[in-house]
Amino acid sequence: MPRCVLALDQGTTSSRALAFDRRGRARVVAQREFAQHFPQPGWVEHDPRDLWATIRQCATRAVARVGARNIAALGLTNQRETTLLWDRRTGRPLHRAIVWQDRRTAAHCTQLKRRGLEPLFRQKTGLLLDPYFSGTKLAWLLDHVPGARRRAERGELAFGTVDTWLLWQLTGGRVHATDASNASRTLLLNLRTGDWDSELLKILRIPREALPEVRASSGVFGEVSTIPALRGVPISGIAGDQQAALFGQACWSPGMAKNTYGTGCFLLMHTGAKPVVSKNHLLTTIAWRIGGRTEYALEGSVFIGGAVVQWLRDGLGLIAKSVDVEKLAARVPDNGGVYLVPAFAGLGAPHWDAGARGLITGLTRGSNAGHLARAALESIAYQSADLLRAMEADAGRRLRELRVDGGAVGNDALMQFQADLLRVPVVRPRTSETTALGAACLAGLATGFWKDRAEIAQLWSADRTFRATAAAATTRRQLAGWHRAVERARGPARPRPGLGLTP
Numbered sequence: 001m002p003r004c005v006l007a008l009d010q011g012t013t014s015s016r017a018l019a020f021d022r023r024g025r026a027r028v029v030a031q032r033e034f035a036q037h038f039p040q041p042g043w044v045e046h047d048p049r050d051l052w053a054t055i056r057q058c059a060t061r062a063v064a065r066v067g068a069r070n071i072a073a074l075g076l077t078n079q080r081e082t083t084l085l086w087d088r089r090t091g092r093p094l095h096r097a098i099v100w101q102d103r104r105t106a107a108h109c110t111q112l113k114r115r116g117l118e119p120l121f122r123q124k125t126g127l128l129l130d131p132y133f134s135g136t137k138l139a140w141l142l143d144h145v146p147g148a149r150r151r152a153e154r155g156e157l158a159f160g161t162v163d164t165w166l167l168w169q170l171t172g173g174r175v176h177a178t179d180a181s182n183a184s185r186t187l188l189l190n191l192r193t194g195d196w197d198s199e200l201l202k203i204l205r206i207p208r209e210a211l212p213e214v215r216a217s218s219g220v221f222g223e224v225s226t227i228p229a230l231r232g233v234p235i236s237g238i239a240g241d242q243q244a245a246l247f248g249q250a251c252w253s254p255g256m257a258k259n260t261y262g263t264g265c266f267l268l269m270h271t272g273a274k275p276v277v278s279k280n281h282l283l284t285t286i287a288w289r290i291g292g293r294t295e296y297a298l299e300g301s302v303f304i305g306g307a308v309v310q311w312l313r314d315g316l317g318l319i320a321k322s323v324d325v326e327k328l329a330a331r332v333p334d335n336g337g338v339y340l341v342p343a344f345a346g347l348g349a350p351h352w353d354a355g356a357r358g359l360i361t362g363l364t365r366g367s368n369a370g371h372l373a374r375a376a377l378e379s380i381a382y383q384s385a386d387l388l389r390a391m392e393a394d395a396g397r398r399l400r401e402l403r404v405d406g407g408a409v410g411n412d413a414l415m416q417f418q419a420d421l422l423r424v425p426v427v428r429p430r431t432s433e434t435t436a437l438g439a440a441c442l443a444g445l446a447t448g449f450w451k452d453r454a455e456i457a458q459l460w461s462a463d464r465t466f467r468a469t470a471a472a473a474t475t476r477r478q479l480a481g482w483h484r485a486v487e488r489a490r491g492p493a494r495p496r497p498g499l500g501l502t503p
Helices: 048-066 106-114 118-125 134-144 148-153 162-170 198-204 241-248 307-315 322-329 369-395 412-422 434-447 453-457 472-489
Strands: 004-010 014-020 026-033 071-078 084-087 157-160 177-179 213-215 218-223 234-240 257-261 265-272 283-290 293-302 339-341 359-361 402-405 426-429 462-466
Touching: 004 048, 004 162, 004 434, 014 048, 014 434, 026 048, 048 162, 071 162, 071 241, 071 434, 084 134, 084 162, 106 118, 106 134, 118 198, 134 148, 134 198, 148 157, 157 162, 162 177, 162 218, 162 234, 177 234, 218 283, 218 434, 234 241, 234 434, 241 257, 241 265, 241 283, 241 293, 241 434, 257 369, 257 434, 265 283, 265 369, 283 434, 293 369, 307 322, 307 369, 322 369, 322 412, 339 369, 339 472, 359 472, 369 412, 369 472, 402 412, 412 426, 412 462, 412 472, 434 453
Parallel strands: 004 071, 071 234, 177 213, 257 402, 402 426
Antiparallel strands: 004 014, 014 026, 084 157, 218 234, 257 265, 265 293, 283 293, 339 359, 426 462
16 A cells, blocks of 8 residues: 545535545545434534544544555544534534534524624635634533633633644644634635734623634644554645635636535635735635635535435435435426525525525426426526535636536536536536545645655546536526526615626
């Protein structure tokens, strides 16, 4: 077995460990799912102990197959915005992790907006005031866990997103840090200074003493001490999952874009060394910080992407396995006028409507399970198309291609439908594990496993390119039906963005 970099990928529904060789091939993959908790409508939680236990199990299994002596470095990538709070002395969590999908702080965000504070947050952080982000989640924990705020002010508690929690666990509590990409998703980081913003901390009543140190995405954070087979291995790369995928897709020049089809969908476009403020309700985020240079991206987020297929499986029982959805959808020639708006956790970009709720429209006596499956799959592509149109409006140009990754890109019908809607080539890479690969590359770059970006760029190659085959008039009609359905799903008294979202 050749020398490898181990990537630990802690996602929303499962943890994984992948070992990449110098040619960027995943030699070993280990995966474990963990429980989801829904204590109230709109609330989504994870047990922090499950996150650590499944990552540790996957890492141990992967190393057993690769050989401990063959692991050169370790990279971390993670579900972003998910918020944890724990005791610095004991390492015990004070509460379940509040997941990025959780909407419990919607009322708090509304109050802040009514105080006229959203422009300030937007200008400093590049983000909108939405329950999606970590800042109001942390404020909720400090308000609702007895004694938490006083203990945080005394420096007894540690806040972190998932990367910080895992780094703490891997180093035995020696390192309390995060990288710039994850920090930029908290509502607390000033994009221009690259550090926590005192004014925003004061507004949200968050003690600086609880926050981790913000570091570069590629660099040695510490060494593993709590997994015997990995003891002494440097942890040298960290990035939020979507920024890691952008790096793994080699989207390193302004204008290059990728879309990840996972539990949600996340479209990112590299914008260079200066943050670009969106006029179309997109987010400005840090892509990564490497060697003292910070690079930025525009981002649009779909809250429910592949999760809509899980809902068909677990909520409705229409399919036994997620992969069965393609066969079920293929039973019908089209959606039969049925549209499914999966606003189970509100609507993300470009609408940002926390009050929106899921909706199925266009049902007739002739509608069947196939139409519903097709509408569910198409909803993933429709939401991504809305994001791309908004992103092109901000960039002032059409994209040349869209690079795609994530679990759903193996569905050829979905990728073809996406290309039809976008009228832009959709490129699927040979290496589908681009999120984990990005984390591995950041770690390998810091330790000399790969010499430079030029060497890493050779790891990327296309597997298949999907080009539009449907008539433009057909896709315009389909998009119009989708937008009518979205309007019906919207919450009350919300402004409608005039984005010109049809091609």
